[in-house]
Amino acid sequence: MNIDKTSAPVTTARTPVTVIGLGPMGEAMAGAFLDRGHRVTVWNRTASRAGALVARGAHLAPTVDDALRAAELVVVSLTDYDALYAVLGSADPAALAGRVLVNLTSDTPAKARAAAAWAAERGATQLTGGVLTPPSGIGSPDTTTLYSGPREVFEAHRATLEVLTGTADHRGEDPGLAALLYQLNMVMFWTALTSYWQALAMADAHGLKAADIQTLAVDALNLKQFVEFYAPRVDAGDHRGDVDRLAMGVASAEHVLHTAVDAGVDGALPAAVLDIFRRGMAAGHGADSSSSLVEVLKKPNT
Numbered sequence: 001m002n003i004d005k006t007s008a009p010v011t012t013a014r015t016p017v018t019v020i021g022l023g024p025m026g027e028a029m030a031g032a033f034l035d036r037g038h039r040v041t042v043w044n045r046t047a048s049r050a051g052a053l054v055a056r057g058a059h060l061a062p063t064v065d066d067a068l069r070a071a072e073l074v075v076v077s078l079t080d081y082d083a084l085y086a087v088l089g090s091a092d093p094a095a096l097a098g099r100v101l102v103n104l105t106s107d108t109p110a111k112a113r114a115a116a117a118w119a120a121e122r123g124a125t126q127l128t129g130g131v132l133t134p135p136s137g138i139g140s141p142d143t144t145t146l147y148s149g150p151r152e153v154f155e156a157h158r159a160t161l162e163v164l165t166g167t168a169d170h171r172g173e174d175p176g177l178a179a180l181l182y183q184l185n186m187v188m189f190w191t192a193l194t195s196y197w198q199a200l201a202m203a204d205a206h207g208l209k210a211a212d213i214q215t216l217a218v219d220a221l222n223l224k225q226f227v228e229f230y231a232p233r234v235d236a237g238d239h240r241g242d243v244d245r246l247a248m249g250v251a252s253a254e255h256v257l258h259t260a261v262d263a264g265v266d267g268a269l270p271a272a273v274l275d276i277f278r279r280g281m282a283a284g285h286g287a288d289s290s291s292s293l294v295e296v297l298k299k300p301n302t
């Protein structure tokens with residue numbers, strides 16, 4: 001397919017696709033394309049992982065070069081960018097040339113930019129993607145992937161990409177942007193989820209099961225009202241202590257740590273939170289909102 005910027009055609013729902021990498025995510029993606037009637041070629045380091053997909057009609061390419069040659073649109077879903085180079089680094093440049101590499105492998109923004117340049121040197125175009133759903137959400141109309149890279153190339157393939165997640169959201173030209181947004185999502189996700197594991201450990205020490213605090217956890221982890229309240233204030237540099245004060249936050253964080261220690265469970269996470277709060281106090285933010293911690297966190301902890 002011609003991907004020249006001046007004449008990029010829009011792909012159809014039946015565009016042939018190649019999927020490289022058949023972990024849980026790549027397998028779900030190849031399956032979603034099969035469900036929608038695409039001709040799907042797959043390749044995986046461990047070829048046996050393709051068995052179920054082949055039984056459903058996927059073609060298993062014997063080599064990476066064959067997989068690349070089978071379709072212009074190549075979805076790449078690997079553990080990280082080291083794996084990307086391990087797989088594509090020895091590919092025939094002629095097989096890479098002209099491909100659109102939809103790189104849904106997560107890693108740092110810098111690595112995403114480097115990989116886009118690496119692809120461009122070989123005549124390929126990278127669209128970087130950050131998938132905001134687990135494999136169970138692949139193929140659903142209600143899920144989202146953030147993309148960045150050349151908009152015209154994205155638009156030419158949008159319909160096909162919407163097979164994977166109902167929303168394919170192009171956020172900008174910078175190939176590192178989607179990787180950045182994905183990592184911003186993950187720093188919030190992993191930290192919040194670990195806070196839930198912490199709460200369950202503390203609850204268990206007191207004989208409470210996960211079911212006993214399920215409603216409490218759902219409500220506590222829903223930070224929508226806080227995000228909507230603080231976002232405009234932080235953007236305006238407004239850390240007034242009219243609603244909350246960091247000094248109060250320190251006292252509260254101490255109570256959390258003491259409750260964990262008293263229960264005999266791991267206190268590393270509450271101690272880390274308290275450490276950040278105390279650094280905010282030391283920086284003179286005691287009478288400010290806890291949002292002033294953003295200013296503390298903008299600098300490395302030396």
Ligand code: NDP
Pocket residue numbers: 020021022023024025026044045046047049077078079080082083086087104105106107131132133134135
């Ligand atoms: P996995 O880590 O399970 O994917 C593993 C894939 O990478 C397999 O195909 C594996 O091959 C291949 N691989 C790893 N190292 C190498 C290597 N050195 N050489 C060749 N192939 C290699 O991840 P997932 O499938 O779960 O996810 C894929 C990507 O999607 C990741 O970047 C992940 O961060 C991202 N993602 C995952 C989500 C999830 O919930 N799973 C959610 C959102 C994004 P083999 O089978 O041979 O081991």
